[in-house]
Amino acid sequence: MTTTAENDLVGRGNREGASLFREWFSELDQGAKEGQAAAYVFVMGSFNEILKSFDLPVVFPEINSLQTAVRRVAHEYLEEAEDHGYSPDICGYVKADIGTQLRGGEHPMGQIPKPSIAVLTNACNTYLKWAEAWERMYEMPVVTLDIPGNRSANNASAPGSVDFQNDVRYVEAQIRELIAVCEKVTGKKFDIDKLREVMGNVNSLSSSWQKLLDLNKHRPSVFNALTDGTIYLGVANGLRGDARAASYFSDLVEEMEYKVANDIGTMNEEDWRLCFVGVPCYPIFRRFNEMFSEWKGTFVHSTYLWFASGGSNLGYQYDLANPIASLAEGNLISVRDAMDSMFHHDQVVEKMMDGFGIDGIVYHPIKSCRTVSTGLADGRRALAERTGIPSLFIESDMMDQRVVSEAQMKNRADAFFEGLIARRNQQLISQ
């Protein structure tokens, strides 16, 4: 029997997450209608900390684009961009956003404001080309925060080393240059105390994010890393630095701790604990998950929750006494970790396998994203050689329905589970 407290608590994160997400879009819609411009940013290193300290509303075009796919209207935007000259073979996020811009910001979630500034990192190279397109459309400032990633696997330069210091000095200088541009764009003077306040909120969010991911080690798992996790990601990115997000994630951790304490799983029966590697299949978002949940499989972890959170999985805590230097160090460490989650995913997944009790891995390379997808087949090969972990490799797209073959994907998923069952039975017989 469930109590009133349990009814209120369990599922609260999804309810409130969806509500906060709508609230954020509603604020953007209102701002756009009032002629207010916004900062365009990306999920891997948004530098919301600086932008929010200038009260700049933030737009995440990646999130706008995926929303068109979830709402099944992406093809309209993709075709508009293709008519403008963009190839069918490039990132669908870029094209859906170009379509949105060509429509004057018209979007299923509301009106999207025009950009007064774009801030991007190099975590994804397509960010650079994307921002160049806005620069041509709007002639507004584009500020790149170039964050050098790790140069090879398991070889991160340590804080204090010559190479780390070279990288962090570069990042810090760029942050100071960003501040100067923000002052010019907003006409406001930089307020370091306000930055501290925003960074304090990010500290709280990062700490909760790290705890949240860890809580899913519990059996049964307390959230689905693919479906629930995407809701959490939306709030973590869109409202990063906002007190509402800090509070939301504290509450979310409370909810998940309650579920752990009371063995309340995300599924009634959990037979297979899976790890998802790649970017979700947004055109059939719910159906994709059902291909696995029908077999009582659930996603207990996902590299997406690492890289698309900009490396918040590390739970990096800013030193508020030294905010700018700490912002540089924190972003260097976190964003390069996000890059490692994409390029060295085999190392990342191997580390999480034992703690999360993973039975199998689902790789989802997509046409749209070479950053995430290029090395998946080779990483899968290497990981299988080292660990023997079963895996499924299905290609489709995060945006473009034209390359999503649902029936074929289901066949592959069914065969994957049949293989897992046979393997488990074989193990039981041999015991």
Added chain:
Amino acid sequence: MNKDFMDLIRNQPLEEVLFQCRELYENVQFPTVKSWRERGGKVLGHFQVYFPAEIVHAAGILPLNLHGANVQPDQADSRFGSYLCSTIKTTLELALAGNIELDAFITHPICDAARNLGAIFGRNFEHPCEILYLPQNPNSAASVDYLRGEYDRLKRLVENIAGVEITNEALANSIQVFNKNRALLRELYDIKRETPEKIAAEDAFALVALAGRLPREDHNELMEYVLPLIRAVDAHREDRIRVVYEGAFCEQPPFDMVRMLGRAAYVVDDDFLIGLRYILSDIPIGEDPLRDLAHAYIEDSSYSPVQHDLRKRKENMLIERIRRARGEAAIVTAAKMCEPGLEEQVAYIHGLEKAGIPFFVSEFEENQTSFSGLELQLETFMENLLFV
């Protein structure tokens, strides 16, 4: 010294030299690299686009420019998904199949596919496989300092591989060798611009490409020998359109496609293997050669879709290249599945339209073998320009 190849070309007539250059470029067994190794030399393979090869040269290692080849990626294919360009697959194939043997591999964050190559090579080979993080924010006042530090890191890696210290004197000497090479390549392009009838497009292409395969001293000797012979060619200018070719900053079009382009028009400028010609003038050598190299990359370099620099809006750079070469039209291509190339095409098209410069748009793949359709389209485009 690469005696084998250099012996084939010394004192030979121009046609023979150019024939040998084309043969060497198309030889996917990389014989000059193999003979370098047989003499005990080490090889560092670097992917496209720009690489500060002087640092490797200063340690006595051969810097080998890798941009795939016309081979089937039989082993590499299973290590990649679909929807990717050919050149990253064939670059790995060359190493997996043993066509080349490396002591280190370096890639760059030029695009989302290429930056994955470091990790992919690293999972397949024991030797160092790294990313050289060339700055993607050259507009930052801190970028030269940062790049100097990154070059220092590369220098330490190379010293470990070579087992020798790279002195400032050695670096200064290497910069001089490369300055000479860059000057010779500039001279070749002067000839292309001024007297395109004297050198076929594919021959100029092969001459440039060999800079990335031969020891640079040998390439200097080759160029010093061949340039006066090209200047002395007695050729009549034909009624052909002067075009600028854009879109080969990374993956290279097949040799036969370059030949076909040369038949259809005078290719008076291009971005074939632009990384080998990225630094625009001689690098002045001061007390800190690493800083000199870094400064040249930030302040005195060409452009490509994969260097993000607010000072170099690409369509403006292309239009400038066309005007400097007195081009009458542009051929704008992209390698299939090349995200930055395909994205830049949109900017090029809109920029050229605005500037009133005729253009022809296409895609290519390095392993492509049939060009009849493309040639027909291109000839139609040229005829329209000539007769309409």
